[in-house]
Amino acid sequence: MVDTLEMGGTERMSINIAAVMAEKGYQSHLIVSRRTGGMSAHIPNAVQVHFLNKKAFYDFAAFIRLTQLKKKYQPNILHAHSTSIYWAVALKIISGKFLLVWHDHFGLSDQLDKFPRKEMLPLLRWTDKIICVNDKLSTYWKSLLPKRKKDIATIKNFPFLIMGSKSERGLFTFLHLANFRSQKNHMNLLEATKILAQKRNDFKILMVGEFVEESIKEQVIATINTDDLQDLVEVHGPENEVSAILNSCQAGILSSDSEGLPVALLEYGLAGLPVVCTDVGDCSKVISSSELGILVSPKDPVALAEGMNTIISDAQKAKSMGEKLKAKIFKEYGGEGFFQKYVSLLQVL
Incomplete structure (x- = not known):
């Protein structure tokens, strides 16, 4: 059984979390939805990577690949980043029995009045925990989900890079x-x-x-x-x-x-x-x-x-x-x- 399954392409934090979990000795997998992206070279060897080759939101073949991965590895935790929550919730409805964590990276946290995202509320009833990258997002979701405050936390993003030696440009x-x-x-x-x-x-x-x-x-x-x-x-x-x-x-x-x-x-x-x-x-x-x-x-x-x-x-x-x-x-x-x-x-x- 897999300990953690990261679902969020190759954005930095999905890679960083998968890397830290692997470093701590947990079985860590990363699901890439659409493409590898420029950060793919930074995925540690200890993290197993799976590609859905998703071409559109309603890509049935890609979703079937996701269900097959879930059936094969039976993760304890599915950690969905940003909009990956849509497919993660669909997967939980069809074949639950895992802890679903949503990681909210919403970059427009200074403009929540303009982008309230209340369409997320029906999805969030299927999540077990919500991680927000800053206090503004945490406060916002706690105000909309007052009975679930204990399930919502701010956990800061973190860098995970191996820095080599300096080789600065002349200019x-x-x-x-x-x-x-x-x-x-x-x-x-x-x-x-x-x-x-x-x-x-x-x-x-x-x-x-x-x-x-x-x-x-x-x-x-x-x-x-x-x-x-x-x-x-x-x-x-x-x-x-x-x-x-x-x-x-x-x-x-x-x-x-x-x-x-x-x-x-x-x-x-x-x-x-x-x-x-x-x-x-x-x-x-x-x-x-x-x-x-x-x-x-x-x-x-x-x-x-x-x-x-x-x-x-x-x-x-x-x-x-x-x-x-x-x-x-x-x-x-x-x-x-x-x-x-x-x-x-x-x-x-």
């Missing part, structure tokens, strides 16, 4: 590690780049992420070409060697309009990078003082450009920020802390 490079989707606001960063370029051109922006919304990628590339930013901005797709990319850059940056708790921010810290980040979601809990990084208001490219300029101009201050943030990430956002809270919530392992 000062900011890494923007974010999938190409609207909430990440790549255009905000491009506007800040244009503003900073009026003062200096001794820097580069490296955009790395999955092309989740093709229209966003096309808009970014068109803007780079229209505004002659080709020498300042590089666009990459998903990157297999995230550790190597982190080690090659001098700073991390996030220009999002909304976040839960971005794993990219934790990974920047793990790599000891100084950070410029918009003040959204739980970013201010990570960057809790000016000694740990620079927080700016969302949708403010001028402030973002000023923060970037500060990082480039003051090497000593930037180095100190990176070192202090790294120490905080190791202390407060490690996999061990997640595991202990996870076990406490489930009380079944």
Whole structure:
């Protein structure tokens, strides 16, 4: 019998949790719904991976493959990430006898008034536990499910990377590690780049992420070409060697309009990078003082450009920020802390 079955493709946290469970000696499997993605290279050998090759929401053949996996491995726990909960609930209705955990990563936690997601409520009656990446989400679900408060917990995201040695690029490079989707606001960063370029051109922006919304990628590339930013901005797709990319850059940056708790921010810290980040979601809990990084208001490219300029101009201050943030990430956002809270919530392992 399998201890844990992660269902959530190759997004960072599904991989990270599967890796930690395997590291702790539990039999850990990962179900990939649609595609492998750029993070697939980071799945440890101890984690068994299964591909559903799902082509659409109503892909009956893929769902049959899921039921066959459940029958074969008989998991104690099915841990469903984000929208994977739909199929996880269907599986439980058809052939239950496992603990169903839903992990809510909702990136628009700052805009729950606009996106209340009450359509999730019928699904959640089939879940046993709900894990939220920040307190805003936990508070929200507890308000809608007052009789189930004990089943809902905030457990912070955590990074899980093996960092190699530094091999920095010659030109000062900011890494923007974010999938190409609207909430990440790549255009905000491009506007800040244009503003900073009026003062200096001794820097580069490296955009790395999955092309989740093709229209966003096309808009970014068109803007780079229209505004002659080709020498300042590089666009990459998903990157297999995230550790190597982190080690090659001098700073991390996030220009999002909304976040839960971005794993990219934790990974920047793990790599000891100084950070410029918009003040959204739980970013201010990570960057809790000016000694740990620079927080700016969302949708403010001028402030973002000023923060970037500060990082480039003051090497000593930037180095100190990176070192202090790294120490905080190791202390407060490690996999061990997640595991202990996870076990406490489930009380079944």
